[in-house]
Amino acid sequence: MTLTNAAPPAEPTDAKGDGSARERREAKVRRRRTLRLTIAAVVVFFSLLVLGGLGWYLVSDVQDLGEQSIAGHDLLASSEARVADPATRVALSEQLAEADALLAEPFLTRLTLGTTDAEEALTAATDAVRSSMVDLARGEVTSARKSLKAATNRGEDIYAATKGKGADEAVRTGLRAALDGGSAADAAASVTFTGTDLAKLGQAEYELSTNRSVVTAATEAMASAQDAVSCPAPDQVWDPDSGLLExxxxxxxxxxxxxxxxxxxxxxxxxxxxxxxxxxxxxxxxxxxxxxxxxxxxxxxxxxxxxxxxxxxxxxxxxxxxxxxxxxxxxxxxxxxxxxxxxxxxxxxxxxxxxxxxxxxxxxxxxxxxxxxx
CATH class of the missing domain: 3.30.1380.10 (Muramoyl-pentapeptide Carboxypeptidase; domain 2)
Structure with a gap:
């Protein structure tokens, strides 16, 4: 039998004539490779995003704790002798020591340990000191109001008792002005007293104390003026309550x-x-x-x-x-x-x-x- 060169068999085609089976396989492989690469890229992207966010969060926490520590030390210094409860300053000092010890650790160690608990504890300690400072300031305002009230009551007694008794009316007018100023200061303080603004509370206490001094001085001046016209002897002292005790x-x-x-x-x-x-x-x-x-x-x-x-x-x-x-x-x-x-x-x-x-x-x-x- 004589052999002749035969043509290689043709690649089979699908029934629709859309291309060879090899092309379909290669295309499928390419699609799978692309999908895997896409998935890997997405995973890497989101991993980096999560890790970056966590890192930023941890770094931000450390920075916040550092800022809190600085503010806490300032508060500790400024609150000396200005708190109603000294124990609050002791607690703040202890929390600052713990926060400072954490901040002194290497950066990666700080990130590992975390600072959330330290921040919360320091926040609570600083809030307690501020609250105690407000309590003390309110107490000082209360004391100043009572002191002014006592001085005003005495002044009102003197003012009433000196009417028509021959003392210098200009001195009596000065006493009236001082008493009115004291009443105005007390009314203003009653509004401030409900707040928590330390600066305003301090100003109220100062104004109350100042007005008490003015009322006291005016009252003494009025008593001396009445003394001069009522009591002929130097050892006699005029008193508006004399003979009028309850x-x-x-x-x-x-x-x-x-x-x-x-x-x-x-x-x-x-x-x-x-x-x-x-x-x-x-x-x-x-x-x-x-x-x-x-x-x-x-x-x-x-x-x-x-x-x-x-x-x-x-x-x-x-x-x-x-x-x-x-x-x-x-x-x-x-x-x-x-x-x-x-x-x-x-x-x-x-x-x-x-x-x-x-x-x-x-x-x-x-x-x-x-x-x-x-």
Whole structure:
């Protein structure tokens, strides 16, 4: 048989004539390779995105902690002696020490350890210090308001009591202006008090204290002006409460219930009486004690130094008694005993009533709490 060269068999084609099977396989392989590369690229992209975001987050946390630490140290320094609870500053100091120790670690170590807990703890500690500073500032405002209120009340009493009493009206007008300024400062402080602004609270406390000083000075000036026209003797001190004490401020003398003294000096008078009884076998003879404004006005005689003008007598303050039973004469045993022993119980014989005083009165005795008592 003679062999002849035959043509290679033709590549099979699909029924639709769309190309060879090899081309289809190659195309399929290319598609798969492209898909795998695309998936890998997407995975790498998102991995880098996640890692970058996490890194940024961790780096940002470290930076935030560093900034918090700086602010915390500033707060710790500025809050010294300015917190209501010193323990808050101790806690802040401890949290700062922990934060600073973490920040001192190598950068990668800090990233590994994390700073979220340290940030939260430091935030809580700084908030506690700020809150305590506000508490203290509010307490100072409260104290200043009370102090101003007491000064204002006293000033109002002086203002009312000096009306038409002959003192310099310009001084009285100055007192009125000071009182109005004090009221305005208190009204402003009542609004500020509800806030948490330390600067405003501090300013309110300053204004309250300043106004208290102004009111006090104006009140003293008014009292001195009234003193000059009401009390003729230098040892007499005018007081707007003289002769006008409330019943609750007075107490009856147990062995002489027709007479009263200021309640806070009664115990000393009782102790003095007990010692006097042990010496002489009888109570102190009380001839006069607290006098109302009206009764002092009836007793006062401008031509005689015996009774002080209304408003100028310590009898009107419940701080003086007149004693008889032998004490109404100098150098008697009773008088000399009192001179030697009354001071132990808070009662004295004032200088103006001594034998060489302005008005020699052996019977007149005063509490050591009386203004001008000496």
């Amino acid at each position: 019943d609750s401020e007075l107490a009856k003398i147990p062995w002489a219930p027709d007479f009263e003294v200021r309640a806070d000096v009664l115990d000393g008078l009782i102790a003095l009486d007990e010692a006097y009884m042990a010496e002489f076998g009888q109570h102190l003879t009380i001839n006069s004690a607290y006098r109302s404004f009206a009764s002092q006005k009836e007793l006062y005689d401008p031509s005689s130094p015996i009774a002080a003008p209304p408003g100028c007598s310590n009898h009107g303050l419940g701080l003086a008694v007149d004693i008889g039973g032998g004490v109404e004469t100098f150098d008697t045993p009773q008088y000399l005993w009192l001179k030697a022993n009354a001071g132990t119980h808070g009662w004295i014989h004032p200088a103006f009533a001594e034998p060489d005083g302005r008005v020699p009165e052996p019977w007149h005795w005063e509490s050591v709490l009386a203004r001008g008592a000496a």
